[in-house]
Amino acid sequence: MSVRVRFAPSPTGHIHVGNVRTALFNYLFARNQGGKFILRIEDTDLERSSLESEKLIYEDLQWLGLDWDEGPIIGGNYGPYKQTERYKIYKKYIQKLLDEGKAYKCFCSKDELEEMKEKALKEGRPPRYNGKCRNLTLQEIESFEKEGKKASIRFKVEDLEVRISDIIKGEISFKTDAFGDFIIVRPDGMPVYNFVVVIDDALMEITHVIRGDDHLSNTPKQVLIYNALGFKVPKFAHIPMILGPDHSKLSKRHGDTSVNQFREKGYLPEALFNYLALLSWSHPEEKEILSKDELIEAFSLDRVSKSAAVFDFEKLKWMNGIYIRNKSKEELTKLCVPYLISEGLVTDRYVNENFDKLADMIESIRDNLELLSDVAQYIEVYFKLNTILDEKAKELLVKDTSIPVLRTFLSEIEKVDELNEKIYKTIVKSVQKSTGAKGKNLFMVIRIGVSGLTKGPELDKLVVNLGKDEVVKRVREILRLIGNHDF
Known part of the structure; x- marks a missing residue:
């Protein structure tokens, strides 16, 4: 099979x-x-x-x-x-067990069952059913039913031991005196899990039952039902929690x-x-x-x-980051859009009109993403100039070369018709030559000028994706803050 x-x-x-x-x-x-x-x-x-x-x-x-x-x-x-659509099927097999004397009606009340349990525990025995209703006569059953008593149905456990060969756990032996005759139908007529799961698995011809090992204790009861009804017992594999x-x-x-x-x-x-x-x-x-x-x-x-x-x-997050980095530019953008919309950074109209530009922005921050929801945090730099500068930014901006760097950079940007990475690199070389600034006194200051931040996407991509007009606007604002000592 x-x-x-x-x-x-x-x-x-x-x-x-x-x-x-x-x-x-x-x-x-x-x-x-x-x-x-x-x-x-x-x-x-x-x-x-x-x-x-x-x-x-x-x-x-x-x-x-x-x-x-x-x-x-x-x-x-x-x-x-x-x-819930299989009750008639369950009823058929319940009746089969009753007819063959492999199950019986139990009229014991909750109080009686609790009393049995307490007595067993006091005597150091497993708190199992004592079989009080196991051998009721037809007359006794009819009498209880006339009184309006609701009966549960118990499976009659005859075997002393149940052995299974679990694919993962190996050979396991269960002593049945640990649980005794167990309920398969509650007094309200509802069949219990251990019964219905056997019927379903048997009739659906399940060959392997692969489930959590929290179900291991249910297995001996289910095997007893399989055997009582003449069903083939499937192979079990109980996986660890x-x-x-x-x-x-x-x-x-x-x-x-x-x-x-x-x-x-x-x-x-x-x-x-x-x-x-x-x-x-x-x-x-x-x-x-x-x-x-x-x-x-x-x-x-x-x-x-x-x-x-x-x-x-953390490992799952790391793995997710790898899968994010392997997505195509277009697919990653589509996956990120719902998070950007929910954060109010873009609208459907903006996405429709600027999809390629948005894709370039997301591409520039792709390596920062471990979760798709991280996108709003990293892409915000494109939609908002940070004007609340941190201490590191302030320390850089008060250096003698910082204002000349920003003013020269602004002047050079204003001269060009459009920005691309080649033009940006040419501008930076010109700024470096004019001001003598280098390293973080050059690149970090430009980054602060266009974003107000000391970290973010690769600087050339940030500048190009922002575009000439936005870069000019931002650098002027940062220069204004410096001039007015507003930071």
């Missing part, structure tokens, strides 16, 4: 990076093996699930490039792909944790895809910058570590 894997999120909001890393490993494994990647929505938690959150999941996965072969939106031969920089479980207190947050900050999907793939997995040649195709070709579960991965925000 060809490989079939699934990602089954609950629609309760944007996807956490831990969950999307699980989706990504499933995706890479399926693509590497020429199999199918299935999306299934586990929406039985009616209080927390919503259609809006469901749409967010689709958006997050599509943005990241995790296209599914079967599931919501596109359909498939094994649907429905939402659990993702930790924050402090080595505790990654959570909101560490910063961005959802795909949407990374997207809004200006991370590129290719960079996040690449980075997440390297959390607890490594390339055979230890490469780090890898395209989707390269990751698909190299991915294998036997290179997944047993150890938890630490989410390094």
Whole structure:
């Protein structure tokens, strides 16, 4: 049978990076093996699930490039792909277990169950169900139902031990006396996760269940259900969790944790895809910058570590910067535009009328960008002259050569019809010859004259992109500040 894997999120909001890393490993494994990647929505938690959150999941996965072969939106031969649409299917298999004596109705109240738990703990035993309703007669069941008592349904655990061979964790043995007869349907009639996930995976012919190791404790219960219903047990691969920089479980207190947050900050999907793939997995040649195709070709579960991965925000940012620098000039500009508009630096009309000029500006600051959202900070110099000079700028401007440098530079700029890099360099040489200034007393002073800052884009590109009229206007303003001692 060809490989079939699934990602089954609950629609309760944007996807956490831990969950999307699980989706990504499933995706890479399926693509590497020429199999199918299935999306299934586990929406039985009616209080927390919503259609809006469901749409967010689709958006997050599509943005990241995790296209599914079967599931919501596109359909498939094994649907429905939402659990709330599969109740009739679940009911059929619940009845099968009851009819075969592999499950039973339990009428114990919450208070009774709590009392059992407390007693077991006091006696040093696992707090598991004591089997009180395991052997109820039909008459007793009918009597309880006539009284209006709601029953949960428990799976009857007969095996003393469950053994699994996990692709990542290896051979694992579970003693069933740790949990005993467990609930598969709540008193309100809602089947629980450990039951429905088995039915869904079995009927959708899932061959490999690749999921976080926080699900490892659920596995023995699920294996028991597989066996009781005569289903083939899939291969399991439990991947380690993702930790924050402090080595505790990654959570909101560490910063961005959802795909949407990374997207809004200006991370590129290719960079996040690449980075997440390297959390607890490594390339055979230890490469780090890898395209989707390269990751698909190299991915294998036997290179997944047993150890938890630490989410390094700085490394992700570094990797994102590499992907930004590899974008074409036009594509990078289009990606940056929304951030410039949101900061009020440009309008749609400005972009339409000055796209090439804007692209040149962004190109001059490309190497400074680690996030797309950084663009507003670095490009602001093109839209606004800084007139609140820092101490370093003031120290330079009071030197004897500074005013002559700026006045000569202004005079030379005013003589030309237009600016380009060649003309700019000729002007600078003329200023140097006339004033004798060099080094920072020349270049840094010119930079302050055209921007009011001591740092920024390459000076020749800054001057050319600003254009003659804007440069003249700015240098005059800085000279006015110096003359009036307004700094």
